[in-house]
Amino acid sequence: MNRVACDVAVVGGGPGGLAAAIGARETGARRVVVIERDGHLGGILQQCIHNGFGLSILEKDLTGPEYAHHYVSEALERGVRCFTNAMAIGLSPDRRITAVSPEAGLITIEARAVVLAMGCRERTRGAVWLPGTRPAGIMTAGAAQRFINIDGYLPGRRIVVLGSGDIGMIMARRLHLEGCIVEAVVEYRGTVGGLTRNLVQCIRDFDIPLYLRHTVTAIRGTRRVTGVDISPVDEGGAPDASRSQTLACDTLLLSVGLIPENELSKQAGVQLDEGTGGPIVNESFHTSVPGVFAAGNVLHVYDLVDDVTRCALAAGTSAARFAADYEATGPSTDAAARIVPGAGVRSVVPQRLSAHLPDTVEFHLRASTEGRRRTLELTGRQRGTVYRRRCPVVRASEMVRATVRGIGASGDDELTFRIGENCGEP
Amino acid sequence: MARYDTEVLVVGAGAVGVAVARELCRFRTRVLVADRLNDVGGDASKSNSAIVHTGFDAEPRTLESETVVHANPLFDRLCRDLEIPFIRCGAILVATTEEEEEALPRIMQRAEQNQVFDVEYLTAQRARRLEPALTSARAGLLVPGESIVDPFLLVVAQAENAAQNGVEFLTSCEIERIERSAQTFVVSSTLGEIRARFVVNAAGLRGDVVSHMVGIEDFTVHPRRGQFHVIDRSAPLGIRHIILPVPTKLTKGTLLTPTVHGNWLIGPTAEEMEDRCAHETTADGMEEIVRGAGRLVPGFDPRHVITQYAGLRAVRTPGGYHLRSFARVPGFIELSGIRSTGITASPVVARRALAMLRAAGLETQPDEDFVATRTGIPAFRDLDDVERAALIERDQRYGRIVCRCETVTEAEIVQAVQRTPGARDMDGVKRRVRAGLGRCQGGFCGSRVPRILSELLGVPLERVTRNGLGSELLAGPTRAPGDSP
Numbered sequence: 050m051n052r053v054a055c056d057v058a059v060v061g062g063g064p065g066g067l068a069a070a071i072g073a074r075e076t077g078a079r080r081v082v083v084i085e086r087d088g089h090l091g092g093i094l095q096q097c098i099h100n101g102f103g104l105s106i107l108e109k110d111l112t113g114p115e116y117a118h119h120y121v122s123e124a125l126e127r128g129v130r131c132f133t134n135a136m137a138i139g140l141s142p143d144r145r146i147t148a149v150s151p152e153a154g155l156i157t158i159e160a161r162a163v164v165l166a167m168g169c170r171e172r173t174r175g176a177v178w179l180p181g182t183r184p185a186g187i188m189t190a191g192a193a194q195r196f197i198n199i200d201g202y203l204p205g206r207r208i209v210v211l212g213s214g215d216i217g218m219i220m221a222r223r224l225h226l227e228g229c230i231v232e233a234v235v236e237y238r239g240t241v242g243g244l245t246r247n248l249v250q251c252i253r254d255f256d257i258p259l260y261l262r263h264t265v266t267a268i269r270g271t272r273r274v275t276g277v278d279i280s281p282v283d284e285g286g287a288p289d290a291s292r293s294q295t296l297a298c299d300t301l302l303l304s305v306g307l308i309p310e311n312e313l314s315k316q317a318g319v320q321l322d323e324g325t326g327g328p329i330v331n332e333s334f335h336t337s338v339p340g341v342f343a344a345g346n347v348l349h350v351y352d353l354v355d356d357v358t359r360c361a362l363a364a365g366t367s368a369a370r371f372a373a374d375y376e377a378t379g380p381s382t383d384a385a386a387r388i389v390p391g392a393g394v395r396s397v398v399p400q401r402l403s404a405h406l407p408d409t410v411e412f413h414l415r416a417s418t419e420g421r422r423r424t425l426e427l428t429g430r431q432r433g434t435v436y437r438r439r440c441p442v443v444r445a446s447e448m449v450r451a452t453v454r455g456i457g458a459s460g461d462d463e464l465t466f467r468i469g470e471n472c473g474e475p
Numbered sequence: 476m477a478r479y480d481t482e483v484l485v486v487g488a489g490a491v492g493v494a495v496a497r498e499l500c501r502f503r504t505r506v507l508v509a510d511r512l513n514d515v516g517g518d519a520s521k522s523n524s525a526i527v528h529t530g531f532d533a534e535p536r537t538l539e540s541e542t543v544v545h546a547n548p549l550f551d552r553l554c555r556d557l558e559i560p561f562i563r564c565g566a567i568l569v570a571t572t573e574e575e576e577e578a579l580p581r582i583m584q585r586a587e588q589n590q591v592f593d594v595e596y597l598t599a600q601r602a603r604r605l606e607p608a609l610t611s612a613r614a615g616l617l618v619p620g621e622s623i624v625d626p627f628l629l630v631v632a633q634a635e636n637a638a639q640n641g642v643e644f645l646t647s648c649e650i651e652r653i654e655r656s657a658q659t660f661v662v663s664s665t666l667g668e669i670r671a672r673f674v675v676n677a678a679g680l681r682g683d684v685v686s687h688m689v690g691i692e693d694f695t696v697h698p699r700r701g702q703f704h705v706i707d708r709s710a711p712l713g714i715r716h717i718i719l720p721v722p723t724k725l726t727k728g729t730l731l732t733p734t735v736h737g738n739w740l741i742g743p744t745a746e747e748m749e750d751r752c753a754h755e756t757t758a759d760g761m762e763e764i765v766r767g768a769g770r771l772v773p774g775f776d777p778r779h780v781i782t783q784y785a786g787l788r789a790v791r792t793p794g795g796y797h798l799r800s801f802a803r804v805p806g807f808i809e810l811s812g813i814r815s816t817g818i819t820a821s822p823v824v825a826r827r828a829l830a831m832l833r834a835a836g837l838e839t840q841p842d843e844d845f846v847a848t849r850t851g852i853p854a855f856r857d858l859d860d861v862e863r864a865a866l867i868e869r870d871q872r873y874g875r876i877v878c879r880c881e882t883v884t885e886a887e888i889v890q891a892v893q894r895t896p897g898a899r900d901m902d903g904v905k906r907r908v909r910a911g912l913g914r915c916q917g918g919f920c921g922s923r924v925p926r927i928l929s930e931l932l933g934v935p936l937e938r939v940t941r942n943g944l945g946s947e948l949l950a951g952p953t954r955a956p957g958d959s960p
Contacts (some may be wrong), residue, residue: 050864086876136876147860151874151885155864173916175705175782182755183784185941185948188921195922196949202936203950227953271752272945290758299950312880315709 051156055080056372058146058160060137060313063092064354065345065361066166067120072365074127078372081129082158084148086136091117092168096198099219106355116354140317144340161372162340164364165314169346172306181268190216190304203227205300209277210234211265215243217304222251232296235260235279242446244352266290274299307350317341324396325349331381331401332410334364339380342368349398352448379403386462393418393468406456414449416468423468425451429461443468476667481507484662484671486650486685489520490818491810492677493633494825500640502839508642509664511649513943514903515896516630519679522786524732524740526717528819529620531586531594538796540589542820547620549822557632558851559625560735566621566717567602569771571611575721579616594618608714608772621717625735626818627906634896636849644896647943653688673806673832679789680751682811689804698751698787701743702760707914708737710779718771729767741768756783781914788814800831808832852890852908856882878920880913888924892931902942
């Protein structure tokens with residue numbers, strides 16, 4: 050059995066994990082280890098061959114592999130030790146990681162600080178209760194992306210995409226460009242689930258039929274998919290199967306949501322937030338377990354990889370500080386204040402604030418409401434409004450940001466974010 | 476076309492067919508098992524509640540109750556010998572209304588008639604002590620002998636053991652015609668002609684089709700569909716017993732059962748179908764079983780559902796189990812009407828089949844080389860770290876985890892394919908070693924297992940199937956070799 054001792058161990062070598070490792074090295078952690086289950090670093094970016102990555106953080110328009118390459122090189126140049134083909138299968142509260150790999154066998158990694166960077170997984174047919182037969186030809190959009198871009202195989206020739214998350218829309222365009230017929234992108238809600246730029250560049254620019262307020266009410270075919278029934282959804286969200294139509298296709302791709310991958314976090318006893326599906330953290334990305342931090346989509350699903358990198362660099366910095374035992378903030382359970390999602394807000398990260406707050410804290414929110422000319426505010430019972438800003442457009446699918454200065458630790462132990470029509474604004 | 480000669484042809488490689496094969500493989504008798512599907516255990520035997528019944532609630536004095544009651548105690552030995560996951564977890568039948576409570580004495584009486592003597596009455600308090608989640612229980616019955624098994628491994632393990640002892644298996648072999656000439660059945664199949672002295676019809680859902688081929692036309696099979704939800708093992712349910720509702724005149728209702736792999740199942744529905752391929756789930760069915768589960772376990776949270784499936788019970792008209800031989804078709808044995816209790820009854824049904832074959836003239840000389848045990852594929856998931864390290868040392872492929880949710884390694888998948896009868900497709904791998912059965916439902920391993928299959932089977936990736944010809948996973952390469960980009 051291999052034993053490795055280190056200052057910071059990062060679980061996952063995708064964009065979150067790489068940035069965390071770089072952040073840790075830059076903050077002075079000497080022994081930094083990344084554990085990656087794939088044969089290569091870069092995570093999901095390896096299969097995202099479209100462009101649009103790095104526009105804000107690198108001020109370049111890169112493809113996924115190019116963006117990944119940038120940070121893989123940086124991590125390797127900085128002397129981060131990477132175990133590839135190694136799957137972490139255990140994490141204890143005292144920060145011992147068990148991993149397995151064909152070459153190194155069973156590896157035990159004892160870390161002074163751990164950064165969770167396992168990313169997220171796609172929701173499946175079973176989780177959304179899609180009725181019908183169970184033939185070949187149903188897969189998640191991400192799985193199809195891997196087949197096409199990594200393996201060089203087409204999942205089918207006539208495609209229906211259920212869900213309009215970013216991967217779903219990107220895959221609709223990708224399959225179209227590969228010569229497949231994309232019969233429809235079907236979205237349950239009244240607006241697409243992904244970014245507006247993807248609606249324009251992937252759906253509209255290629256005249257791909259988009260069915261809003263529709264869903265799949267039956268899958269047909271015994272061996273391979275032969276078609277799907279799609280039905281309109283009424284105001285209450287119930288599909289009306291009496292108005293269904295059958296679309297002939299051989300493939301149904303699902304893009305119906307992403308779920309942070311927290312099986313290891315649960316093993317270590319990390320407290321999770323029902324709203325995000327990820328760990329509850331404070332402004333240093335410290336989870337409820339001392340010395341365990343979280344970075345990237347394991348925390349909550351980001352819209353842009355640039356934000357993942359930015360936040361994960363900070364998480365790596367925090368982990369390195371904890372490992373060096375200076376300026377270490379306590380875990381999120383020692384928080385001085387809780388941040389709660391109020392009206393119009395589904396979730397917020399960080400969910401806790403420590404007693405040693407920096408000057409500014411950046412919050413990331415998911416709205417539960419949509420519309421124009423909204424106001425975002427953060428209030429406490431004692432201090433009243435701490436922060437307020439106008440939001441010209443709020444969409445449930447696009448992350449809302451709030452950079453709050455000088456919150457201060459004293460005063461309220463609970464602060465609430467709200468998104469309202471005008472929230473008392475004149 | 477190939478030609479096969481055998482003494483006994485067993486039609487159908489479900490729970491009943493492989494049990495017959497395993498019973499026969501103790502003797503120096505040539506046995507061939509043919510199934511229309513791409514794998515053994517394909518239809519009703521794979522999609523059910525995975526319960527080994529005691530028969531406590533069966534209709535008394537029927538062939539069904541008799542075989543089920545006698546079969547239940549055989550499972551400890553069978554599952555030990557063949558390394559099949561099996562747990563004697565016991566069942567609690569829960570009464571949640573006054574009316575249901577009043578039905579309990581009648582159910583106990585029936586258990587006694589069926590010679591299941593260890594059923595105990597439970598007060599609400601005791602029921603809750605055994606299962607704290609049963610907050611709506613007014614009273615109940617404890618049935619200690621009710622057990623759970625991996626129904627697919629039950630079939631695979633018996634098939635592997637039978638194969639090890641010389642039984643031959645033909646998959647993707649649909650029987651088209653049976654003729655009798657002199658002492659021999661001449662059977663036409665999609666794989667060629669099969670000559671056999673005896674034919675055992677264990678075709679389950681197609682049992683009537685096979686019997687009709689020899690002129691027995693006094694019954695039909697009607698599928699009764701049952702839909703199920705599978706619950707994630709991380710769900711905070713904590714339930715260790717099978718939880719049964721009080722049956723009504725109309726339905727046996729929704730049950731909730733743990734599985735041998737740590738998940739739970741809720742279901743089934745009971746829908747009379749015309750189509751023998753009606754394996755689809757429906758929105759209504761999925762709602763119905765969630766409501767049913769909520770009645771048994773009030774805190775049940777449907778968000779922990781990871782997938783659904785639907786199985787078809789091979790119900791026969793006229794009803795009941797029928798284990799028959801026929802004076803006008805000597806050598807033909809029919810095992811029909813083996814419906815949802817068939818997983819349980821199969822070992823005893825197989826013994827009856829053997830007795831009928833002997834009566835029809837089959838000679839059974841014990842085979843001295845018979846091996847009664849079969850070793851399962853070591854599951855990395857169930858081992859401790861020292862054992863894991865040792866396995867990787869021996870075979871590096873134990874160090875490559877292919878299915879992350881169920882912690883299945885490449886080495887296990889390779890063994891699933893290399894055994895006889897081995898996995899030939901994604902479903903075969905999934906059912907043997909659980910790759911793809913976890914909460915991400917193949918989202919991760921779904922692109923990795925096909926590569927392993929393609930390599931081991933020596934076929935291009937686009938020929939790898941989900942469950943046989945016509946269920947190819949991929950359409951083909953994005954560009955043919957030599958195409959300009």
